[in-house]
Amino acid sequence: MSVLLGELAVQVGAELRGDARLPIDRVGTLSGAGAGAITFLANPQYRAQLALTRASAVVLDRASAAECPVAALISDNPHATYARIATLLHPVAAMPPGVHPSAVVAAGATVDAQAHVGALAFIAAGARIGARASVGPGSIVAEGVHIGADSLVGARVTLCRGVRLGERVIVHPGAVIGADGFGFARDAAGWLKVPQLGGVLIGDDVEIGANTTIDRGAIEDTVIETGAKLDNQIQIGHNVRIGAHTVIAGCTGISGSARIGQRCMIGGAVSIAGHLQICDDAVIAGHSAITHDIRTPDLYIGVLSAEPARLWRRLAGRFKRLDELARRVGRLERAAGGRKESAGEQDRSDE
């Protein structure tokens, strides 16, 4: 699809600087785009590439516009404006309505006439697939699952018994929603399985990444609220609640019964312990561990970056003797006579 730059500017509400009649037919990167392509600058790390770009136009903020060697669309939010342009230039083809002949739809399942069911998918009894929704090839939609209108379930997804998806939900391949939570009671003979009787409720506009797992609740439901975005290989334990518009990057694990607030931003490979509460608008850096409630919106970090082995081994050795080091400082202070000015700042164990 080719659009004139001036039309694009109008459609996305950006200010045009340059030739409105430039034809634009695709997006590209700052360094890779050529004539006909539009690109964007949002991450300052890539600013040095701006002067060299050969794109026809660049979406950027006002402060960067002066340095732009080609036509510019000026936006307060270049990334969002770019997203709208990319969606216009590269529309996703809707899946054709209908059930692939190799798919299996059980008696008692309801598939909307405008929905798509891919090859070798299985729709069990009592499942309901909404208007214009799509179930990808090889996916399993178990008994009583509801998929809301316009939702896109990718290939090889598993939606277990009774899981409910809202509208415009996107689920990527390999995700498993509604497997049993990890519930066992210790007993004389070992571990006794605790029946996992709740469901999973996924709100509208949620996106769930590839091979992510979301367990069903033990008694009540696990809930992912409206607009939350979950990356790949995330593990959500039973009874967890993720607040609306919270984003979570890949490989993060959230233990059972944790409650995450709205609009949080949680990095990749984070661990959140069970039964915790994280307030709205908290931001957690990648690879951090959260072992206590978070009550104040802030950026939280819990990661020590790697160092060359020779240095790290010295540091780790020092860390392991940190208690002794503190005691030595306490002895020096006592020997120096009093430490009056700092007596309240240390604990009793420095002796």
Add this chain to the structure above:
Amino acid sequence: MSVLLGELAVQVGAELRGDARLPIDRVGTLSGAGAGAITFLANPQYRAQLALTRASAVVLDRASAAECPVAALISDNPHATYARIATLLHPVAAMPPGVHPSAVVAAGATVDAQAHVGALAFIAAGARIGARASVGPGSIVAEGVHIGADSLVGARVTLCRGVRLGERVIVHPGAVIGADGFGFARDAAGWLKVPQLGGVLIGDDVEIGANTTIDRGAIEDTVIETGAKLDNQIQIGHNVRIGAHTVIAGCTGISGSARIGQRCMIGGAVSIAGHLQICDDAVIAGHSAITHDIRTPDLYIGVLSAEPARLWRRLAGRFKRLDELARRVGRLERAAGGRKESAGEQDRSDE
């Protein structure tokens, strides 16, 4: 199913305090349960909810019974007693015997007449499915796999060539058991694949979570012993042995040839390095790294919890200069004249 509270008490061996004729038809949470529901109190964190519960009855220990505003079932192990009650009130419907018409069972596979094979599952030659076992829709059971009686393999599971499952094993959707271990030998031209020739042996009563992966042994078998419970997205490398009744929470990775003892409790997102031995009854906190053998049963922790960024950055900066800090303390000690009392407690590098 509705049961009188007095009958429930008898069936699970709990002491009844309250009206034996109360009808109970379901379980619920302390805060959410209403009339007809039974709940439990096992985690002291939820004790404050006890006084407000509107359940018909609560399973709890003797110490908490006095505060219970409704009927009580008193148990030394409320969680296990609750699990038994939930199993009684919410029995899982057995899968109907038989092979779904869309499933593919190769010539030379043996499916017990009382076993269930779901839609679009594939059972390869030489596979053997035991009595009352169930293979979920979309699952792949490769050549020579054995599935013991009463085992439940969920949807979209992959059991690779020759994997053997005991009885009453549960495997959740997306799990992959028996893929090649990660074995490569460095060579002039790059990395040479080392054939992965062993199998995977899963004992009775093991449970394996969604999207968990267990690699086949390089030469001998990878072994998960009786009653072990593995949560979602766990990675078990080749040649690992997990002892009986050990439980492992989600996202944990166990590197090749590690041997984990019996009755261990391993938290989520733990990393265990290769070729280690962990003794019986060890407990490892979530997000910890284990880089040495564990020889003594104890609770092991290796995680620093996240802090607000401003504080954490100062701490991380201090950590990176910890070697210098220790040297400064050493100089102060020498200047103060000797440190006779602590000379043996520090290392030579404090200078």
Add this chain to the structure above:
Amino acid sequence: MSVLLGELAVQVGAELRGDARLPIDRVGTLSGAGAGAITFLANPQYRAQLALTRASAVVLDRASAAECPVAALISDNPHATYARIATLLHPVAAMPPGVHPSAVVAAGATVDAQAHVGALAFIAAGARIGARASVGPGSIVAEGVHIGADSLVGARVTLCRGVRLGERVIVHPGAVIGADGFGFARDAAGWLKVPQLGGVLIGDDVEIGANTTIDRGAIEDTVIETGAKLDNQIQIGHNVRIGAHTVIAGCTGISGSARIGQRCMIGGAVSIAGHLQICDDAVIAGHSAITHDIRTPDLYIGVLSAEPARLWRRLAGRFKRLDELARRVGRLERAAGGRKESAGEQDRSDE
């Protein structure tokens, strides 16, 4: 297959010490092998088992040969020599050419006459399966995917639209290649999806582990270069480039737009932040976090090993007061009169 030891020595170019006419028919472990089996010693940790082995022969280096109680094949690289022998003794049966009758091959897909397509696999329009390539049962090969000659795609793999695999690539079950990257732009109403328009390009001789996910690029391609080896449950974000012959152990996450050099060795459960550059030949220990570029080949470590809880809690408490400890040392130094010799080594905050 049985081979005489002398023939094996010739075929793999090893020096024989012992009886050339010993028949060898399989591999085994040092501790488990019996007559007829050949084993190897490469990890010094297992050296004590050498004296007790009952294998017919052992592959080892010259330094260890004197201690070998049985026949020996001497090699500078015992692990690689063992790999070649194991491949000879235990050849993998090629999959039979042809499409399983239950597989679905769309009109417009091209499957080489010598390729294999397993049961219940789906090959979409425009896909191309090369000579002697194999697609496992239950796998989904989407529109326009190319699979190079001699590649082995396991069971239940998902190759999304347009993904291209080179020759001799191995993909293990449950892997998802080409799902959307995690791209959202914050907007007044929440998060706006950024179209993910790039592809994934997998070079020759790459191996990809079970349930690993590799996202498609946002604009250009995500690239895994020749000979790279990825273990299970690895997450590769959009636009990442992994250099040739780099190996990555399980559960590691690499955030979007990171560029990893050639011949790197990255341990398990490592986190690499977005937009970073890692130079060629870097080695990263397991469970480490990388938050800055790595510019010098070296071993990098970033992990503190777990300790018994009582000790760890003291250390973690000391760590959280490290800023105060450093200030106390600064005060002692000033009180001691000057610290002339170390004034340049500490920062201004020690006051």
